[in-house]
Amino acid sequence: MKLLTSLLTVALLAACSQETSSADTAANAAASPEAQSMDMSEAEHQAMDSTTDDAAGTPAAASGTVESVDAEAGKIVIAHGAVDALEWPAMTMGFSATHEQIQTVQPGQRVDFEFLSQGSKNTITSIAPAQ
Numbered sequence: 869m870k871l872l873t874s875l876l877t878v879a880l881l882a883a884c885s886q887e888t889s890s891a892d893t894a895a896n897a898a899a900s901p902e903a904q905s906m907d908m909s910e911a912e913h914q915a916m917d918s919t920t921d922d923a924a925g926t927p928a929a930a931s932g933t934v935e936s937v938d939a940e941a942g943k944i945v946i947a948h949g950a951v952d953a954l955e956w957p958a959m960t961m962g963f964s965a966t967h968e969q970i971q972t973v974q975p976g977q978r979v980d981f982e983f984l985s986q987g988s989k990n991t992i993t994s995i996a997p998a999q
């Protein structure tokens with residue numbers, strides 16, 4: 869992530885040195901407090917999206933603790949450890965999940981899971997209580 873942040877900084881500096889107002893607008897948008905927030909790391913995942921531009925998605929596995937489940941939204945929020953395959957740091961974030969998957973877990977539970985990462989969309993392919 870440090871490398872990505874550095875690259876982003878270089879890109880922003882390059883954009884700021886240009887005189888076109890459209891580049892400045894893009895740079896300002898990227899530099900907004902919301903984009904820099906570490907919370908949920910939505911911006912981080914979108915930044916990663918530009919470097920892992922794989923429409924089929926990247927399979928990965930992780931372990932973590934279920935923070936919450938949202939059956940209606942089809943979502944499980946997991947505080948997961950680092951994911952080497954995606955160069956992710958540990959973080960808390962939401963994963964798309966099926967109704968059946970959601971019924972197998974509950975908040976506070978330690979889980980091992982596999983998922984498919986497609987930029988900001990991450991879909992659980994299997995999930996089970998940690999052994």
Ligand SMILES: [Cu+2]
Pocket residue numbers: 909948956959960961
């Ligand atoms: Cu994450």
